[in-house]
Amino acid sequence: MLATIDRHLMDARPRALGGVRRGLIEFLYFGIKEARACVFVAGFFLAILVTPRAGVLGIPRYDVLLVVAVALQAWLVWSRLETRDELKAVCLFHAVGFALEVFKVSGAIGSWSYPDFGYTKVWGVPLFAGFMYASVGSYIIQAWRLLDLRIRHHPPYPLAAAIAILIYLNFFTHHYIGDYRWYLAACALGLYARTVVVFRPLDRDRRMPLLLGFVLTGFFIWLAENIGTFWGVWRYPNQLGAWSAVHLSKWSSWSLLVIMTFTIVASLKHVKATVHVAGR
Template identity: 75%
Template sequence: MLATLDAHLLNLNDRQHLRGWQRFALEFLYFGIKEARACLFVALFFAAVVLVPRAGLLGVPRYDLLLLIALAIQGWMVWAGLETWDELKSVCLFHLVGFGLEVFKVSGAIQSWSYPDFAYTKLFGVPLFSGFMYAAVGSYVIQAWRLFDLRIRHHPPYWMAVLIALLIYANFFTHHYIGDYRWYLAACALGLYARTTVLFRPLDRERRMPLLLAFVLIGFFIWLAENISTFWGVWRYPNQLGAWSVVHVSKWSSWSLLVVMTFTIVAHLKHVKARIHVPE
């Protein structure tokens, strides 16, 4: 059924007869359908986060169950043709990048957050399922790129995009030792992508929006998902150990910067350079 839906979404017929509010309503409907479809892995994974009891099931700890569920979802998506092997490789890379960051952040010297529950699949204090939270972001970007037939105009030079992505990732580590340069990096990203536009096709016509706006919006929804996860005790920040509180809004900026890095990885691993316009 989902394969049929994908085929339909990727082959929408020309609808020149649509005008005014009818076109707006239908484009908005298809935009929502494509967004929901792109969030398939995200939705299923975070449904498991909410629904799996903290005590686990049948003697299996919660973190271990979440790992098994994430692997099952990922395997099913590849088997059903909803994700290609190349896309799976990209998702695995996001998992490794995220897991490396998690290991650093929960280490005894840093302790930015913690995973308080027991699990058999914990490594260096980090449950292996945690990497899928980062992989979920990558999965969304990959699926959205295909479903919306994304094109990028006025992309910055590749070496600059890669450099800013590496610096963003490095700052997640180094700000514990040499200061937080997040806002300087954000200013650099703002300058690099100020002219960059993303073209997308919700129905039969291309629409456009600033790529920076897309980064900010995706970062906001990740921040909301983080609040849900901490509310259900999947992990906790130090200020949430006594009682839950809303994750500080500054994390929104961190997630938006992470989306910049994610976008750069997808753009290269999916070999879409031919579809990205780099002005001479």
């Protein structure tokens, strides 16, 4: 059914519209496409909300969430809502995110913790945790296709890749040599200052500064993290006694992580397009 909806969303050709009516209809289509791009995020997040802390039928909550995440991913590929190439990219995001989780949860760092038992916990991190990062990649991949995203004035790919790698490394190294996120954010600001994302909510192209997209996406992830910690799926040290809002500084961390994730997707699509052209 979603495949049929996708075809309708991407092929919609409205009659002549103008003024406020066009704006409202375009906004409606934009919202529907955004919701559709979040199908994995929404399904996984719903599972987090409805799965009891005690688990289901004797299966611990973390293991239930892993089963749900794998089932959702398999369904996306089976229903052809996601291609095998896109699945490979999502798996890459899972691996990158899980490695970061293991480091942050380790006893020496202890940035946050997963307090409950789970059979599928490895080095203190449940295997489903990588899917939280993969869900960001899944959203970007789906939105790219549904909104027919095109990037104008994209910075040189080697420079974009270098910033993305440094952003990722800073999540590890700031515990030892200082936090350079704001320097990296300044570099990213200069690098993407002219970059514009062109997208198509309905039948006309619209534009938005790509940096604004990074910041907005980071904000919504920060909101989701507040809900996840409120439900006790994971906890920061200051939340062990009683829940409190996730510090606002995490918004900047998530925005930087979105830059890294976007760079991976953009680079993979660039490489694929280059290979496709060369193979003609």
